[in-house]
Amino acid sequence: MTARIVVLISGQGRNLQALLDACADGRIDGRIAAVVSNRADAGGLQRARDAGVVTRVLTSQDYADRASYDAALAEVVDIYAPDIVVLAGFMRILTPGFVQRYSGRMINIHPSLLPRHTGLHTHQRALDAGDAEHGATVHFVTEELDGGPAIVQGKFMVQAQDTQETLAERVMQQIELKIFPQAVAWLAAGDVALVDGKVRFRDRVLDAPLSMDAVEGRFR
Numbered sequence: 001m002t003a004r005i006v007v008l009i010s011g012q013g014r015n016l017q018a019l020l021d022a023c024a025d026g027r028i029d030g031r032i033a034a035v036v037s038n039r040a041d042a043g044g045l046q047r048a049r050d051a052g053v054v055t056r057v058l059t060s061q062d063y064a065d066r067a068s069y070d071a072a073l074a075e076v077v078d079i080y081a082p083d084i085v086v087l088a089g090f091m092r093i094l095t096p097g098f099v100q101r102y103s104g105r106m107i108n109i110h111p112s113l114l115p116r117h118t119g120l121h122t123h124q125r126a127l128d129a130g131d132a133e134h135g136a137t138v139h140f141v142t143e144e145l146d147g148g149p150a151i152v153q154g155k156f157m158v159q160a161q162d163t164q165e166t167l168a169e170r171v172m173q174q175i176e177l178k179i180f181p182q183a184v185a186w187l188a189a190g191d192v193a194l195v196d197g198k199v200r201f202r203d204r205v206l207d208a209p210l211s212m213d214a215v216e217g218r219f220r
């Protein structure tokens with residue numbers, strides 16, 4: 001059954017575009033029912049409109065506090081009765097109530113090799129720490145910021161000449177835009193699920209996230 005998907009964004013929407021494309025060409029058995037942004041100027045809103053997808057904007061200044069914002073956000077999201085809620089560069093911390101409402105059906109992409117570098121400025125922090133490897137992670141969203149069970153992670157070696165800009169670009173192009181559509185496709189197909197706080201992938205429970213090998217279909 002084709003999954004109904006709601007995508008939350010704050011920015012350019014490159015990840016959103018990858019999801020729109022993967023729904024359009026059948027790699028994801030899903031349909032993006034709505035795109036919701038906390039910023040009226042998010043570039044991703046135009047990408048959604050261009051694809052004929054409904055857009056909604058909820059500006060935090062219009063709400064007294066985080067709880068009332070999240071209550072309004074849930075009301076909007078629920079209009080579209082999503083099977084899957086995708087955080088695609090949604091730059092807000094969500095309340096426990098919101099997170100629990102979508103438990104097991106909400107995923108996020110984070111530009112680091114979690115559990116390393118939760119939060120912001122991940123590329124610079126990977127450089128500052130002298131990390132040999134860097135990448136991105138797709139994970140189920142739990143109450144712990146960037147701390148939910150990881151589904152898939154892609155990585156590469158950091159080069160001596162890397163800057164935060166080159167890392168950001170390589171993480172986006174080589175990792176994020178590949179692992180995110182694949183993770184959503186797995187979730188939509190029932191290949192991935194959150195069971196007792198762990199990730200089930202097909203017939204096994206993962207003790208480590210899937211890798212690019214799984215994304216590229218090379219199982220070892």
Ligand code: GRF
Pocket residue numbers: 009010011012013014015016044088089090109110111172176
């Ligand atoms: C991505 O790097 C994502 O991992 C991070 O914010 C960025 C969003 O970029 N959380 P875009 O809006 O998908 O272009």
